[in-house]
Amino acid sequence: MSSFGRLEKVDLRKYWQREDTHFTPWLADEENITLLGDAIGMELEVQEQEANVGPFRADILCKNVRDNSLVLIENQLERTDHTHLGQLLTYAAGLNAVALVWVVERFTEEHRAALDWLNRITDEEIHFFGLEIELWCIGDSKPAPKFNLAVKPNDWAKTMKEAVDASRHKNRPGQQLQVDYWTSFGEYLSNRKTSIKPPKPYPCNWMGYGMGRAGANLIVIVNKNEAIVSLETNNREHPAWFHLLRERKDEIEKELGYELSWEARPDLKYAFIRTRIEIDLADQSTWASIQEWMLREMESYRRVFGSRIKRLNDEDWRPEAE
Numbered sequence: 001m002s003s004f005g006r007l008e009k010v011d012l013r014k015y016w017q018r019e020d021t022h023f024t025p026w027l028a029d030e031e032n033i034t035l036l037g038d039a040i041g042m043e044l045e046v047q048e049q050e051a052n053v054g055p056f057r058a059d060i061l062c063k064n065v066r067d068n069s070l071v072l073i074e075n076q077l078e079r080t081d082h083t084h085l086g087q088l089l090t091y092a093a094g095l096n097a098v099a100l101v102w103v104v105e106r107f108t109e110e111h112r113a114a115l116d117w118l119n120r121i122t123d124e125e126i127h128f129f130g131l132e133i134e135l136w137c138i139g140d141s142k143p144a145p146k147f148n149l150a151v152k153p154n155d156w157a158k159t160m161k162e163a164v165d166a167s168r169h170k171n172r173p174g175q176q177l178q179v180d181y182w183t184s185f186g187e188y189l190s191n192r193k194t195s196i197k198p199p200k201p202y203p204c205n206w207m208g209y210g211m212g213r214a215g216a217n218l219i220v221i222v223n224k225n226e227a228i229v230s231l232e233t234n235n236r237e238h239p240a241w242f243h244l245l246r247e248r249k250d251e252i253e254k255e256l257g258y259e260l261s262w263e264a265r266p267d268l269k270y271a272f273i274r275t276r277i278e279i280d281l282a283d284q285s286t287w288a289s290i291q292e293w294m295l296r297e298m299e300s301y302r303r304v305f306g307s308r309i310k311r312l313n314d315e316d317w318r319p320e321a322e
């Protein structure tokens with residue numbers, strides 16, 4: 001009978017002697033910040049390490065690429081203490097962050113309770129997360145990091161509040177159809193092996209997803225007679241991105257296997273690169289095929305556009321060449 005290895009917990013200080021020069025740079029690495037983002041259900045893009053907040057410096061400042069909201073990360077390689085809790089709140093006020101993540105070796109019950117209390121009393125758009133990090137290895141293997149979610153926002157209370165709000169403001173028939181569709185799409189995604197996260201159903205015709213970099217978003221739309229998958233780039237912050245991608249139009253469309261609709265106007269905040277199909281949203285028997293198409297196109301967009309978007313540089317575009 002073959003024998004199995006045993007998991008062994010590794011002392012964090014064996015690999016990260018200092019928080020500022022060892023652990024923070026490791027955590028800010030793209031692969032590792034993705035691992036942290038998965039633990040809290042966000043797609044994160046690092047904006048700055050040691051971000052200035054008055055006379056202080058916050059460890060890591062990120063953007064949630066799905067909605068461009070700020071996410072602040074404070075970390076320590078030991079158990080929680082009052083000093084870091086105070087720093088977290090000070091930095092949050094100075095940066096106007098809407099998600100606050102405290103990464104530690106171990107949470108004390110007092111500080112766990114403090115974050116739970118903050119989640120209860122703050123605005124529903126403010127979120128506090130507590131993560132404990134561990135390192136594990138098997139024999140002489142490389143250590144593997146593991147994030148354990150110790151504190152999360154009080155979703156149950158927020159869900160109840162939303163239910164009350166919904167009862168006060170009943171959805172119109174068209175809005176209810178949208179909620180039903182996104183609920184169904186979320187269930188479809190949950191039963192598939194995909195990195196696309198189930199959406200939180202709202203009465204609207206679109207849902208947004210990240211593309212790995214702030215300034216570009218993957219948007220899916222369902223209207224009465226059409227479904228759309230669209231890459232949207234911020235035309236005001238990054239006016240070159242659309243044009244740089246369009247310079248690669250032939251190779252992009254060859255990789256995808258079909259032509260796209262390319263639309264950019266100077267008066268619009270966003271430029272669009274889209275594909276669409278005709279549908280009858282009212283016919284719920286067709287939803288499974290719509291969702292299959294939508295997921296396939298979303299994954300194709302991420303595969304074809306993802307690495308290109310990360311390499312985009314506004315200075316590479318010369319408008320006179322257009």
